[in-house]
Amino acid sequence: MTLKEIAKEAGVSVSTVSRVVNSRNDSFASKEVRDRIWAIVKKSGYLPNKSARELQQGKKSGETVRSGSLCCILGRTDTMEENPFLSQLSRVIEKQAMEHGYPVRFSYSIFDVNEKLMTNVIREKIESFKPAGAIAIGQFNKCAIDLLNRYYANIVYAGRGRINAEWDQVICDAYEAAEIALSHLYLQGHRRIGYLGGTESEVRFLAYQNFLRKHDLAFEDELVYPCEHNGEGGVLGAEKLIKADGSKPTAVLCASDTSAIALMNRLKDAKIQVPEQVSVVGIDNIELSGYVSPMLTTMGAPVQEIGNVAVQTLIGRIERRHKKPLRIYLQNEFIHRQSVAVLANAF
Structure with a gap:
């Protein structure tokens, strides 16, 4: 042809x-x-x-x-x-x-x-x-x-x-990507960090658990939003966050950019500001992540x-x-944009 x-x-x-x-x-x-x-x-x-x-x-x-x-x-x-x-x-x-x-x-x-x-x-x-x-x-x-x-x-x-x-x-490695993203949130002063994504046999969630343990941060079930790594999953996770009775996380690590963008859109509908009230970090650096508002901070491959x-x-x-x-291992790249706030206790 x-x-x-x-x-x-x-x-x-x-x-x-x-x-x-x-x-x-x-x-x-x-x-x-x-x-x-x-x-x-x-x-x-x-x-x-x-x-x-x-x-x-x-x-x-x-x-x-x-x-x-x-x-x-x-x-x-x-x-x-x-x-x-x-x-x-x-x-x-x-x-x-x-x-x-x-x-x-x-x-x-x-x-x-x-x-x-x-x-x-x-x-x-x-x-x-x-x-x-x-x-x-x-x-x-x-x-x-x-x-x-x-x-x-x-x-x-x-x-x-x-x-x-x-x-x-x-x-x-997604484990490394999650570690780098969590370290960035920690350095910006975030201590109540949530996780949105898969939890069964998922290295991103394992990295989240290990990071909390390493930094003596409490693991709280209400800060974990199990979902698929897609838009629908992001919306479901956002609903749980919005309806939570206790205090909300200051930041959320999302297992994918697609779910992160869906989370941000739903939070915006609920009048919850990103990053002023909740910071968001994604993983993957898909094309759309640089065009949403605020532009998504993420881990690129x-x-x-x-x-x-x-x-x-x-x-x-x-x-x-x-x-x-x-x-063969290739390096992750941290993409700093607009979706993470710096808190008063930042390093």
Whole structure:
């Protein structure tokens, strides 16, 4: 399939397709247009003109021409729309895989392969499609890991926490991210710090518990707002905070930016000011976090680098350049914005 054919099917210009496919930060065109173009690219198995790309990037002819394709499996959520961080990461993976000659031709959620709920269509597609390797992003339990091991010989995991699997893993540690965020709140004078997010087998919550213990801060059940890491979860957590009989936290660590933004919006509706009355910190640094009011202070992950390293590591595994499982850690980045107040007892 050519760029012209993709443009015709997507209802956009050829230049728009070219810019979307070659954009390094996924910022060109609207999200709707980007999603439409990438759906067609994935379905068609489009690859850029190799000779043109080699000339553009200064590569010499005679390099290894790869053949094969990959698949991408989403953990934690049903769809990419529910998790902007994973959506951005998957797009980086698709671009990098295409540039390296291993296009991602099939993506699905781990929830699609639940043994009891899997449809015949999904099962047939998974069993008939034989990719060279798979990249798993998100969160996966033992059952999901065992199931994926049955289908794929070469797997790389990319995400926010280590998983118990003999796979190559590219990690930007969420435990560390939570620790850094909590330390910032503590240095700004906050002592009644709440937590909004998952609590079962969740490293962010473990970091929260350990941080309180380390700094001799009391753990209070009423300051914990268990919820999914999405907008709906943020609203549910906000309702608990708003209706609490006791004194409210001065700050809340949210396990994701999506839930943090939903929390801030609901607090605003309830006439509770952020950060004057409640400070909020998120994790992920999704695009929207810099556009809300107040702009969200958060912990960013190097999404571009995570995706790049994941693809290159998987290709290395496919081409037998390493045998032992690799574990690669990338650094978190603290993004200071407007959603945290400095209290009188700050250091």
